[in-house]
Structure formats: C-alpha cells, structure tokens
Amino acid sequence: MKKLTMLLALGATMALMPSVSKATIIGSGHDFSPTGSYGPAKTNGLARFVWGGETNTYNNPCQVCHIPHKAQTYASAKAPLWNHAPSSQASSYITYDSAGSASYKGGSITLGSSIACLSCHDGSVAINQTAGGNGKNATNSLSGAAVYAPTFSIETAKAGTFASGAGPYVGFTDLTQMHPLGVSYTACVSGGDDELQATTYDLLPKMLKGASKTVECASCHDIHRTTGASATVSHSLIVDLEGGALCLECHKK
Ligand code: HEC
Ligand code: HEC
Ligand code: HEC
Ligand code: HEC
Numbered sequence: 001m002k003k004l005t006m007l008l009a010l011g012a013t014m015a016l017m018p019s020v021s022k023a024t025i026i027g028s029g030h031d032f033s034p035t036g037s038y039g040p041a042k043t044n045g046l047a048r049f050v051w052g053g054e055t056n057t058y059n060n061p062c063q064v065c066h067i068p069h070k071a072q073t074y075a076s077a078k079a080p081l082w083n084h085a086p087s088s089q090a091s092s093y094i095t096y097d098s099a100g101s102a103s104y105k106g107g108s109i110t111l112g113s114s115i116a117c118l119s120c121h122d123g124s125v126a127i128n129q130t131a132g133g134n135g136k137n138a139t140n141s142l143s144g145a146a147v148y149a150p151t152f153s154i155e156t157a158k159a160g161t162f163a164s165g166a167g168p169y170v171g172f173t174d175l176t177q178m179h180p181l182g183v184s185y186t187a188c189v190s191g192g193d194d195e196l197q198a199t200t201y202d203l204l205p206k207m208l209k210g211a212s213k214t215v216e217c218a219s220c221h222d223i224h225r226t227t228g229a230s231a232t233v234s235h236s237l238i239v240d241l242e243g244g245a246l247c248l249e250c251h252k253k
Pocket of ligand 3: 114117118121179180181215216217218219220221235237241246
C-alpha cells in the first residue's frame, strides 16, 4: 500500500514537472510553424509545406532545416540532411583572426555546421528559402515572399556602421570579431593549449562537432530546445552564462 502511495506521488510530481525541461525545438525561437513563437510566421507559418504535385499542405517545423530525402550535400551545408538554402556567402567568410592573436594555439580553421546557422543569420538567404523551393520534394507555400531573420544578422560584421532593422544584410561576412568558430579543439590541445578541459569533460562530447571536434555556433547554442539550459537561460545556451559556466565548460581559467 505504501509502495502504491509512493508511486502515485511520483506520478503526480512528474505530471507537475515544467514542460520547459523537455528539450525540443517546438515553441522555441526556431519554431517557424503557425503555432510557434516566431512572430512573422504566426499568420502563415514558414514551416507550412505543399506536397509535390498536390494541393494539400502540412506543417513540419523540422523541414525548414532538415528533410529526409534529396537533402543538400553535406559538403555544402555542413549540417545533416539540410533542406535550407545554403548561404550565398559561404565561400567569403573571413574567419577568426588567428594571426592577430598572440596566444592562439589552434591550427587551420574550417567552418563546420556554423555555415548552416549562418544560412539564416548572415542575412543573405531568407528563412523560407528551402531546397524544396528549387523544385525538390515539397515546396514552401510562402516561397514567393522572402522572409529574412530580423535583427539577428549581427553575428557577422562589416566595416562601417551596422544599421539595425529588417534584413537582409548581404555582405556581412566578417567573423573575426567573434569567438573562434571552425577551430579544432583537439588541435588546440595538441598545439600546446594546456588550459582547455579534457574532451571528455562534462558536456564537451556534445559541444564539440564533427570528426575534428570543432567549436561551432551549436557548441554554445542548442537550438533544438525550448529555452536554454533551464527556463531562465536565454538564447538557447547549452549552459548558463551565470558564473561564467558556459566559458568554463572549455576554458580552465
Ligand atoms: C532552424 C534550423 C533547424 C531546425 C528547425 C531543426 N534543426 Fe536539427 N539541426 C540544425 C543544425 C544547424 C544542426 C547541426 C548543428 C548541431 O549539431 O546542432 C542540426 C542537427 C540536427 C541533428 C544531428 C545532431 C544531433 O544533435 O543529433 C538532428 C538529429 C536534428 N538536427 C534533428 C532535428 C529535428 C528532428 C528537428 C525538428 C523537431 C530539427 N532538427 C529542427 C538546424 C535545425
Ligand atoms: C566549446 C568550447 C568553448 C567554449 C564554450 C568557449 N570557448 Fe573560448 N575558445 C575555445 C577554443 C578551442 C579556443 C581556441 C583556443 C586556443 O587558441 O588554443 C577558444 C578561444 C577563445 C579566446 C581567444 C584565445 C586566443 O588565444 O586567441 C577567448 C578570449 C575565449 N575563447 C573566450 C571565451 C569566452 C569568454 C567564452 C564564454 C562566453 C568561451 N570562450 C567559450 C573553446 C571554447
Ligand atoms: C563561445 C560561445 C558562443 C558561440 C561559439 C556563438 N555564440 Fe551566439 N551567443 C553566445 C552568448 C553567450 C550569447 C548571449 C550573450 C550576448 O548577447 O552576447 C549569444 C548571443 C547570440 C544571439 C543573440 C544576439 C542578440 O543580440 O540578442 C544570436 C542570434 C547568436 N548568438 C547566434 C550565434 C551564431 C549564429 C553563432 C555562430 C555563427 C554563434 N552565436 C556562436 C555565445 C556564443
Ligand atoms: C531557418 C533560418 C534559421 C536558421 C538555420 C538558424 N536560425 Fe537562429 N534564428 C532565426 C530567426 C528568424 C531568429 C529570430 C527568432 C525570433 O525573433 O523569435 C533566430 C534567433 C536566434 C537566436 C536568439 C533567440 C533564441 O531563441 O535563441 C539564437 C541564439 C540563434 N538564432 C542561434 C542560431 C544557431 C546557433 C543556429 C544554428 C545551429 C541557428 N540560429 C540557425 C533563424 C534561423
């Protein structure tokens, strides 16, 4: 009997758990479906697609970025089963100014999945510009009207003044004023940086991307979740910035 009460109590506790603890993109800033939180998508839904050759539509928030068939090549998108149009500026990014740093220990820099994030965040490609829009698989029902990421194209910079407001910010390809991206963590360690955590430390196995274990946008931001590390952590950050926790995941400082 006591066991049953405990089980019931456990069930009640689980039912009361806040839904934010569920790691999902649904309801996050990257949910572009009509029920998602992205304002401009609410009326039409950028994640609403039309079956090829048919008239009926369906909503698939994942499909803005991923598609099960006929995806972009991995080499062009650097993200799995990519369905979003790659950035038209991908070949012109100016990466971290490693020569301008007296302490940089990494080797050469090759951008990985950051390129996929930048396909929206550099302002060169509209959010609703999918590979489907090129005639592959389903097409986005809004493919006619380009919708750009609003004020968030600021991760790339350009000489001159940045004017906040509606995109696109084509020509913003300078990543030198950002935390190094596309840098191999293991190359930094073997290059003599003894103030980086072991690659097995805490969340690092999840944060370092690809075979070269590079640092990418997705090392710090996990967009596949409603909020950040907890309900109070913004920007989909994997770890809270409070107390420097995010930085200390990698840097022993
Ligand atoms: C706004 C774009 C976007 C949307 C929407 C999106 N993803 Fe992703 N996804 C990415 C990017 C970029 C990566 C590669 C970077 C990374 O590792 O997070 C990725 C990586 C992945 C991976 C491989 C890495 C891993 O963490 O396992 C899976 C699986 C995945 N996504 C599934 C999904 C599913 C399922 C949905 C819908 C519920 C979804 N994604 C929605 C952008 C998106
Ligand atoms: C996913 C791991 C990771 C996270 C998280 C991370 N860094 Fe880094 N960071 C690196 C790596 C790897 C380098 C290149 C290290 C090297 O040069 O040996 C680097 C480089 C740097 C550099 C430049 C070092 C140089 O010599 O040029 C600074 C400064 C820095 N990070 C600060 C931060 C801060 C502040 C945070 C938190 C907001 C942070 N990092 C979060 C991995 C990370
Ligand atoms: C080393 C960790 C780290 C990396 C790598 C990183 N970010 Fe961030 N990003 C942060 C932190 C921390 C914040 C929140 C604090 C702030 O606004 O500076 C942030 C803020 C943002 C914001 C919100 C800006 C605003 O004004 O509110 C966007 C959008 C963003 N990042 C996108 C990106 C993209 C895209 C990339 C890759 C091209 C990237 N980030 C790489 C740590 C990182
Ligand atoms: C399909 C286009 C698209 C892709 C791909 C994309 N973003 Fe975004 N992102 C947006 C838009 C649009 C917003 C603004 C959302 C809003 O206003 O609510 C945004 C907002 C953000 C924010 C701030 C708000 C939040 O909810 O976290 C961060 C951080 C961010 N993106 C990081 C990333 C990272 C990292 C990647 C790659 C893993 C990525 N984005 C890929 C379109 C995109």
